[in-house]
Amino acid sequence: MATSRVATGNDGYTGNVYVFEVPVRVWHWIHALAITALAITGYLIANPLTSVSGEASDSFLMGNIRLIHFSAAMVFAVGLFVRFYWAIVGNRYAKGLLIVPVWRGQYWSRLWHEVLMYSFLTRKVAKYRGHNPLAQLAMWLFNVVLALFMVCTGFALYSQGTGAGSWADRWFGWVFVIEPSSQAVRMWHLLGMWLMVFFIIIHIYMVIRAEFMSRQNGTSVMIDGIRRFKDDGPRDPQ
Amino acid sequence: MPAHETFYEVMRRHGVTRRSFLKFCSLTAAGLGLGPEFAGKIAHALETKPRTPVVWLHGLECTCCTESFIRSGNPLAGDVILSMISLDYDDTIMAAAGHQAEEILEQTIEKYDGQFILACEGNPPLNEDGMYCIQAGRPYVEKLRHMADHCKAIIAWGSCASWGCVQAARPNPTQAVPIHKVILDKPIVKVPGCPPIAEVMTGVITYMLAFDRLPPLDRQGRPAMFYGQRLHDKCYRRPHFDAGQFVEKFDDEGARKGYCLYKVGCKGPTTYNACSTVEWNGGLSWPVKSGHGCLGCAEDNFWDKGSFYSPVTNLGVTGNVESTANTIGGAIAGAAAIGVAAHAVASGIAKASGKKSKPTEEVSNG
Structure with a gap:
């Protein structure tokens, strides 16, 4: 692996490098759109809009909000598992979502450097082709752990509508064995949405910041998949 | 016997x-x-x-x-x-x-x-x-x-x-x-x-x-x-829920028209019981029929799950503080927004000062 090359070298850390393959990029934008739809409709399910007047038969507002939420949830869940599949068969930047190399000392020292860098405790900046170690950890926490939590609690709540014996009940009903109160599961699901919003705010900020402050491009890498390095210096912090 | x-x-x-x-x-x-x-x-x-x-x-x-x-x-x-x-x-x-x-x-x-x-x-x-x-x-x-x-x-x-x-x-x-x-x-x-x-x-x-x-x-x-089913699944006010017609306050027009009680805290959507079909007292009435939301009395821990009058309730994670997913979540997201804004300003300052001081730093790092 390139990361095991001589640390001071800049092999593979100059010019343009193709990192994010098409499935990763397509998934990213589908995932982003699904989360947007899910967060907005989810908020409106917990805190419904002001009442509609007229006959109940003339309107299906709450029904449609829930329909969008459930449809987006299907897209979110299927997308997530296609992305996990691609983490197995894709290139090593695709694998980074699932596998955080916590067993390597170098991962932790680079993670610590990122913490110092973002805390303004060092001015040195390192180069990365994929995610930096901190970003990779955040990706894993929010787009694997939290995303799976949202899928499990979400489909468990969905199973309450589809009923006992339905696929959602058979696959995700175990959630109510861990937490028997479905009101509590709803509230954890809602809190999960807020954590996702927390992630998105920081994610977007970090990407834009990288555009100006890092030694590689930020936003365009998720559009054409190409990492563009701004200097030809060594990859290690400087 | x-x-x-x-x-x-x-x-x-x-x-x-x-x-x-x-x-x-x-x-x-x-x-x-x-x-x-x-x-x-x-x-x-x-x-x-x-x-x-x-x-x-x-x-x-x-x-x-x-x-x-x-x-x-x-x-x-x-x-x-x-x-x-x-x-x-x-x-x-x-x-x-x-x-x-x-x-x-x-x-x-x-x-x-x-x-x-x-x-x-x-x-x-x-x-x-x-x-x-x-x-x-x-x-x-x-x-x-x-x-x-x-x-x-x-x-x-x-x-x-x-x-x-x-x-x-x-x-x-x-x-x-x-x-x-x-x-x-x-x-x-x-x-x-x-x-x-x-x-x-x-x-x-x-x-x-x-x-x-x-x-x-x-x-x-x-x-x-x-x-096997929630009150909500068989509730006679369910069409009002799907239509988006809610009682906002107990004395409003919606309450008189018999709209859905979800926004005033009805726990029908999270409560498994037969109230909406069997009803009470020989089919005379049940809480929603009488104009009050379900308290969720058949559910685990319903007594410790916060307000009976809000659809978003206490998470029960912060001891005695009545905190809901929306207040905790909103605070987290708000903190992120403030943190990001502050970090952006600090980054701008660091970059501006970094340009000036960069030559000296490079010297010191040899």
């Missing part, structure tokens, strides 16, 4: 006519969601099977389960069921008292060891060796364990026995626990609700007596025929 006496003989002895008996069998079959042929099967079982005794214990509770039970909407069903069970032991409705009453328990164990059904209303407190609930000079938990050792199956009546209910609410000074935390080796049927619906109670007990087995249970141990 002779051991071979059947349910039917007991009922006849109590003045229930055959006509009433058959009506009861049909009603119960319908109530349990069984096909018409089951009316005959129930009748046959009750005519031929020896009577299974039911012992009804009371722990920490308010007796609302018994009050509900003896008000079974159909008086017929109530009479029949009462004649089936009242003969043995139930503190509230039996004639015996004192030592005489306690003797019945030992007699039941002697005659029907491993045969009788133990119906538990209320729950045992465990703190101070169970001293918060003393019956006949002994902690209730001992009596419960003793009877459970010899019974065939347990019915946990109400939210107390099923989940813990109000006496188990934080901080639970008496350490009241539901039956399934104390009795681990017997099948337990949970019939939650505060109280459970009378028809649900009679339906469950008839099923167990007539078919000599537990009713089909869901994952949480509740009879699937009564707790």
